Amino acid sequence: xxxxxxxxxxxxxxxxxxxxxQAKVAEITPxxxxxxxxxxxxxxxxxIYNYINFxxxxxxxxxxxxxxxxxxxxxxxxxxxxVKKSSISxxxxxxxxxxxxxxxxxxxxxxxxxxxxxxxxxxxxVPGGVYSAAVDDGYYAQVTNLQPGEHTIEYxxxxxxxxxxxxxxxxxxxKTRKF
Numbered sequence: 524x525x526x527x528x529x530x531x532x533x534x535x536x537x538x539x540x541x542x543x544x545q546a547k548v549a550e551i552t553p554x555x556x557x558x559x560x561x562x563x564x565x566x567x568x569x570x571i572y573n574y575i576n577f578x579x580x581x582x583x584x585x586x587x588x589x590x591x592x593x594x595x596x597x598x599x600x601x602x603x604x605x606v607k608k609s610s611i612s613x614x615x616x617x618x619x620x621x622x623x624x625x626x627x628x629x630x631x632x633x634x635x636x637x638x639x640x641x642x643x644x645x646x647x648x649v650p651g652g653v654y655s656a657a658v659d660d661g662y663y664a665q666v667t668n669l670q671p672g673e674h675t676i677e678y679x680x681x682x683x684x685x686x687x688x689x690x691x692x693x694x695x696x697x698k699t700r701k702f
Contacts, residue, residue: 532561534569534692558693566667571613571622571678572688573661574602577632577654583644592629592656599660600626606662610681615666616674627659669696 527533534557561567576595579585603624613620632654634640641648666676676692 530564530566532565532567534559534567536570536573536690554687554689556691556693558695560695560697561669562699563669563671563696564699566665567669567676567694568663568665569676569692571611571662571664572603572606572680572682573659573663574599575632575657575659577657579649579654582649583640590656592658595656595658596626596660599658603660603662605682605684606680607682611662611678613664613676613678615669615676620664620666620676622662622664622678625659625661625663629656629658631655632657669694671696671698 576590576599578590578595580589581587611622613622634649634651634654636651638649638651662680664676664678672695674694674696676694677690679687679689681687
C-alpha cells in the first residue's frame with residue numbers, strides 16, 4: 524500500500540529470465556508470482572513487458588556525456604520491439620484480457636542506494652539519487668471492476684532472443700470500510 528493513492532493501484536513488474544524459446548507459453552512454469560490485497564473499486568495497472576531508460580552520466584559505463592531523450596526512446600523501443608506480440612498472453616481469472624503499448628512522458632527517476640539496477644552494474648552499482656531524464660516503453664494492462672474475493676492475473680511473453688517471462692498476480696479484492 525505504500526505510496527498508493529487515488530483510483531489506480533500500481534502493481535510492480537518483474538525482471539525477465541532466460542528460457543526455452545521453443546516452449547509453448549502455456550507450458551512455461553511461472554518465473555514469479557506476487558500476492559497482494561487491493562481495496563474494491565481500484566483500477567489495477569501493471570507492466571506486462573517494458574523497458575526503462577534513464578540518463579546516468581559517469582555511471583555504469585555510460586561515460587560523461589548525457590544521453591538524449593530521442594536516443595533513450597529508441598533504445599527502449601528497440602527492446603520492446605523484440606517481443607513477439609503474438610506470444611503475449613494475458614488472462615484475468617482465466618479469461619483472455621486486453622493490453623496496450625504505452626510510451627511514457629519524460630520523467631525523473633528516484634533510486635535508493637540499494638536498488639534493482641545495482642546487480643547489473645558491477646562493481647559499484649547505480650548510486651541512489653534522482654536521475655533525469657528517464658523514459659519508458661512497453662506493454663501494459665489496466666484491469667477494472669474486480670469484485671471482492673480472490674482473483675488471478677497471469678501473463679506470458681517470448682521475445683526474439685528466446686527470453687521468456689511468465690508472471691502471476693494473486694489478488695484479493697476487499698471491501699473498503701468508510702467510517
